[in-house]
Amino acid sequence: MILTRLTLANVRNYASLEFAPAPGLNVLIGANAQGKSNLLEAIGLLGTGKSFRTSRESEIVTTGLPTASVAGEAVVKPGPIRLSCTIALGAGGTRKRYTINGRGVRYATYLGKLRVVTFVPAHLQLVTGPPALRRALVNAALAQESAAYYAALASYGKHLAQKNALLRGLVAADEALLTTYNERLIESGTELILARRAFVTELEARASAIHHAWVGDVEGDLELLYAANVAVEVPTHDGVASAFAARLDEQRAAELVRKTSLVGPHRDDVEFRLGGRPLAAFGSQGQQRTAVLALKVAEYETLFAYGGEAPILLLDDVLSELDGERRAAFLRGVATVEQVFVTTTSEVDARAAATYRIEAAQLERVA
Amino acid sequence: MKDRVRLCSRCFSLTEDDPCAICTDERRDATLLCVVAEAKDIFALERTAAYRGRYHVLGGLISPMDGIGPAQLRVKELIERITREEPKEVIVATNPNAEGEATALYLSRLIGPSGVPVTRLAYGLPIGGDLDYADEITLAKALEGRRIL
Numbered sequence: 001m002i003l004t005r006l007t008l009a010n011v012r013n014y015a016s017l018e019f020a021p022a023p024g025l026n027v028l029i030g031a032n033a034q035g036k037s038n039l040l041e042a043i044g045l046l047g048t049g050k051s052f053r054t055s056r057e058s059e060i061v062t063t064g065l066p067t068a069s070v071a072g073e074a075v076v077k078p079g080p081i082r083l084s085c086t087i088a089l090g091a092g093g094t095r096k097r098y099t100i101n102g103r104g105v106r107y108a109t110y111l112g113k114l115r116v117v118t119f120v121p122a123h124l125q126l127v128t129g130p131p132a133l134r135r136a137l138v139n140a141a142l143a144q145e146s147a148a149y150y151a152a153l154a155s156y157g158k159h160l161a162q163k164n165a166l167l168r169g170l171v172a173a174d175e176a177l178l179t180t181y182n183e184r185l186i187e188s189g190t191e192l193i194l195a196r197r198a199f200v201t202e203l204e205a206r207a208s209a210i211h212h213a214w215v216g217d218v219e220g221d222l223e224l225l226y227a228a229n230v231a232v233e234v235p236t237h238d239g240v241a242s243a244f245a246a247r248l249d250e251q252r253a254a255e256l257v258r259k260t261s262l263v264g265p266h267r268d269d270v271e272f273r274l275g276g277r278p279l280a281a282f283g284s285q286g287q288q289r290t291a292v293l294a295l296k297v298a299e300y301e302t303l304f305a306y307g308g309e310a311p312i313l314l315l316d317d318v319l320s321e322l323d324g325e326r327r328a329a330f331l332r333g334v335a336t337v338e339q340v341f342v343t344t345t346s347e348v349d350a351r352a353a354a355t356y357r358i359e360a361a362q363l364e365r366v367a
Numbered sequence: 368m369k370d371r372v373r374l375c376s377r378c379f380s381l382t383e384d385d386p387c388a389i390c391t392d393e394r395r396d397a398t399l400l401c402v403v404a405e406a407k408d409i410f411a412l413e414r415t416a417a418y419r420g421r422y423h424v425l426g427g428l429i430s431p432m433d434g435i436g437p438a439q440l441r442v443k444e445l446i447e448r449i450t451r452e453e454p455k456e457v458i459v460a461t462n463p464n465a466e467g468e469a470t471a472l473y474l475s476r477l478i479g480p481s482g483v484p485v486t487r488l489a490y491g492l493p494i495g496g497d498l499d500y501a502d503e504i505t506l507a508k509a510l511e512g513r514r515i516l
Contacts, residue, residue, distance in 0.1 A: 103504070106502055108502050108503070108504055109503070116408070119499070147502070147503035147504055148503065148504070148507065151504045155465060158465035158466075159469065160467060161431060161432055162429075162431050162432055162466075162469065163431075165430075165431035165432040166436070168432040170431045170432065170434050170436075171431045171434060171435065171436025171437075171438065171439070171440050172436050172437075174436060174437055176473060176476050176477060177429065177431075177436065177437060177473055179476065180472045180476060181469065183472065184465075184468070184469060184472070251458040339408040342443055
């Protein structure tokens with residue numbers, strides 16, 4: 001996939017911007033707070049309809065204005081496509097509208113048309129941070145990949161919130177209603193569990209090979225384990241659904257006492273191991289960082305393989321996190337990607353297809 | 368005008384006369400009972416002229432997050448009506464969203480022991496629509512609900 005044109009209106013510090021990115025490596029150089037990350041965020045927003053920096057989307061709209069919009073043209077496998085995402089502030093909160101080729105569409109239809117893989121410094125916490133970070137990575141990748149996954153995720157989230165409200169006693173206790181929510185959770189949750197299991201297996205094979213190519217076998221193999229809250233013994237739809245149902249039954253009394261949902265894929269995790277030992281507890285910072293890099297490259301490759309075409313890669317300020325040698329190796333690898341955007345505060349030694357300087361929301365091509 | 372409008376004591380639709388014109392219309396099929404969330408949904412279904420049974424208005428959809436449980440809706444009244452009127456089929460016509468779906472399944476669980484079959488509206492494609500433009504989920508649901516020609 002190649003983004004050929006990007007148009008911003010009232011997006012953070014950009015009053016307006018017309019940008020025609022190049023295929024291959026696009027390097028965006030600028031001092032802090034000039035608009036590098038904002039530009040990357042906008043590309044991410046165009047692709048996923050969500051910001052990778054904030055969940056408060058009103059922040060994206062230039063202060064004092066009612067709407068922000070990101071529009072773009074891209075070349076994807078089926079052909080050229082025009083996309084737009086508009087955020088409007090209103091009395092009832094922010095509203096987003098999506099269009100494909102000028103037609104208004106639902107988010108579920110929009111998502112996945114222009115796939116992106118992002119890498120931001122916060123991802124360096126993936127190994128040691130909370131499980132929610134790792135679930136978010138898996139969800140973001142799979143939701144872009146599959147409309148069915150996104151639908152299951154959205155359904156699961158809604159029914160889970162309702163079940164928790166029931167358990168908290170916002171309405172009178174009702175066994176039949178609790179059972180109804182559990183059945184809904186089993187239906188969507190089973191899809192999530194099976195998709196995550198397959199994805200993590202694929203991710204592990206690739207991350208392990210990449211890791212091996214980088215550091216050899218002195219440290220042992222990098223493993224990624226899908227730590228499913230509902231243990232998967234029979235990896236079929238019926239096998240997972242019945243295991244999930246059994247766990248819900250078993251924990252029903254405990255859920256009522258604790259007033260929250262204790263069982264299900266919302267409690268899943270992915271565990272990193274190096275040489276058979278948990279990386280979060282035993283790894284050095286350098287080892288953890290290398291594992292995250294391998295994971296990110298593996299995520300890119302897996303989405304590439306799943307979708308049959310290269311997603312767009314967004315690297316926000318991650319070069320500064322790497323030492324000289326790793327940075328050079330990383331840039332060499334990245335230069336062969338179909339299209340990648342890299343932000344940096346200083347010149348980089350790379351085979352860039354295009355280099356831009358960003359100053360006060362003005363973009364100037366310098367090479 | 369406004370103060371003459373009240374709720375029908377049988378179906379809880381909006382009416383000036385109690386029971387409402389639909390409940391008292393003897394030409395309508397008393398063996399079919401269609402459950403809707405709001406009175407306005409009756410108007411939508413009546414416009415189709417395809418349904419000739421009676422209605423029951425729940426007064427909303429189950430949503431514990433908003434403090435709406437079965438006790439806040441006319442669920443008890445529905446069960447009593449089914450016991451009293453013994454319809455041959457209960458059609459749950461709630462919106463195809465998470466709350467509508469949970470409400471429909473909850474009702475079918477409650478009605479189940481009475482032996483009355485519970486059905487729900489099919490998911491599908493808009494008439495005059497284009498397969499190419501349908502979102503994947505609607506299309507998948509339509510495929511699931513396909514029928515023999």
